């Protein structure tokens with residue numbers, strides 16, 4: 001890791017455009033250890049594309065991505081060793097129980113012995129509030145329960161960086177509050193770092209200590225939540241102002 005400023009994730013001039021010309025362009029952002037960074041943008045703004053690019057699921061056109069100081073092109077394995085992620089919908093084995101789903105994923109992580117593996121699985125289940133349902137088949141789960149299991153899969157390797165794409169999708173109010181408290185506690189106690197996308201400003205306002213606004217494939221601004229709320233009544237107002245300014249600039253450019 002770059003110890004000078006505890007940078008966990010560094011994205012420099014990321015460009016990933018699909019054949020239709022959509023995607024993300026010129027994204028630069030740094031995420032420091034223990035940060036909870038929200039990537040706020042409307043539908044189709046490029047949140048998933050950016051996240052997939054960061055974890056090597058997209059072949060990028062241009063740019064550099066480093067995780068814990070390792071370039072994902074040069075040393076993908078080291079870069080991803082301490083990363084947990086949930087991008088889009090969780091990939092689950094419907095015929096397996098929640099426990100079995102996690103056990104299947106645990107094969108890829110290096111646990112010193114069976115007991116530690118079992119503890120890690122039970123811990124992940126209890127973190128997301130699924131311990132009571134550990135023996136139930138994933139196929140019988142509601143949307144929110146599937147999402148909780150997806151988050152458990154992301155947290156299973158005890159990651160130091162967690163990337164979550166709209167993690168509260170399908171969660172009920174208690175689920176949202178519960179997952180928020182888990183994320184905050186992991187950040188405060190273990191200095192776990194989070195990059196979390198969403199399009200609901202009020203949710204990210206409560207959860208994140210920094211926010212990056214993405215719109216039409218471009219990163220328009222990045223700021224601490226403290227500074228945002230010092231200058232605007234809410235994150236939603238900040239978002240609307242930033243996007244409004246970008247639209248005005250674009251309009252002037254076209255005229």
Ligand SMILES: Nc1ncnc2c1ncn2[C@@H]1O[C@H](COP(=O)(O)OP(=O)(O)OP(=O)(O)O)[C@@H](O)[C@H]1O
Pocket residue numbers: 018019020022023041042043044045046047048049050199
């Ligand atoms: N595989 C693909 N092929 C072509 N275009 C794509 C592909 N994936 C994404 N796009 C386009 O890239 C843009 C960004 O999409 P992306 O899924 O990253 O947005 P998002 O911010 O995650 O949206 P949402 O909030 O709806 O999930 C959109 O215009 C989308 O249509």
